[in-house]
Amino acid sequence: MTSREEFDPNDPFDASTEDLRVALLTIIVDHMSNHPAFTALPRDKQFESLFVSLCVTTAGVLGSQSSDHADLQRAIAVYLPQAFEIAQEISEDGDVQIYLADGGKRH
Numbered sequence: 001m002t003s004r005e006e007f008d009p010n011d012p013f014d015a016s017t018e019d020l021r022v023a024l025l026t027i028i029v030d031h032m033s034n035h036p037a038f039t040a041l042p043r044d045k046q047f048e049s050l051f052v053s054l055c056v057t058t059a060g061v062l063g064s065q066s067s068d069h070a071d072l073q074r075a076i077a078v079y080l081p082q083a084f085e086i087a088q089e090i091s092e093d094g095d096v097q098i099y100l101a102d103g104g105k106r107h
Contacts, residue, residue, distance in 0.1 A: 004086075032046070032050070058076070062076075
């Protein structure tokens, strides 16, 4: 992983990462709000369904990019605290589009 720097919507890495994050979030929120099998679950089972789905999808997608699954597991464990920090910052911003002075946006 690279060191954490200020979000730059003009940086191709940041832009790509943000676009993918928003696309995934959109799909997840839609599923959680509109999928009858999910909405019928009790709250604790909704959380478990979400957790298992995200973990298995993460393992499948990242695992298809690298055969060193042990290294991937270590990288996830090391990065996860930073991911929670970033998610908290985004949440504090309301996770809505914020138009920046240069025309970029952060969801």
